[in-house]
Amino acid sequence: MTTKPTEDDLLALFSRADLGGDDKLDLMEFTLVLDSLGLSWTRAELQDRFERADTNRDGFISLPELRALLDAFGWDADPSPN
Numbered sequence: 615m616t617t618k619p620t621e622d623d624l625l626a627l628f629s630r631a632d633l634g635g636d637d638k639l640d641l642m643e644f645t646l647v648l649d650s651l652g653l654s655w656t657r658a659e660l661q662d663r664f665e666r667a668d669t670n671r672d673g674f675i676s677l678p679e680l681r682a683l684l685d686a687f688g689w690d691a692d693p694s695p696n
């Protein structure tokens with residue numbers, strides 16, 4: 615069963631990963647989000663995605679930046695293996 619996440623889900627995901635509570639995610643926190651979504655990327659891929667997602671280049675991923683990234687990757691995709 616695939617359930618399309620809502621804005622609340624995204625916020626919950628973001629908040630859970632935002633260990634610093636500063637409304638932005640650093641690379642480690644960003645990794646936690648992807649882990650919780652079942653997306654397993656290599657370290658190099660993570661770094662690359664992080665930099666691409668960080669559209670305002672402040673070194674952190676904000677909620678809108680996370681949303682844009684997940685929209686691009688289809689975060690409601692079934693996380694089971696191909």
Ligand SMILES: [Ca+2]
Nearest residue numbers: 668672674676
């Ligand atoms: Ca940013």
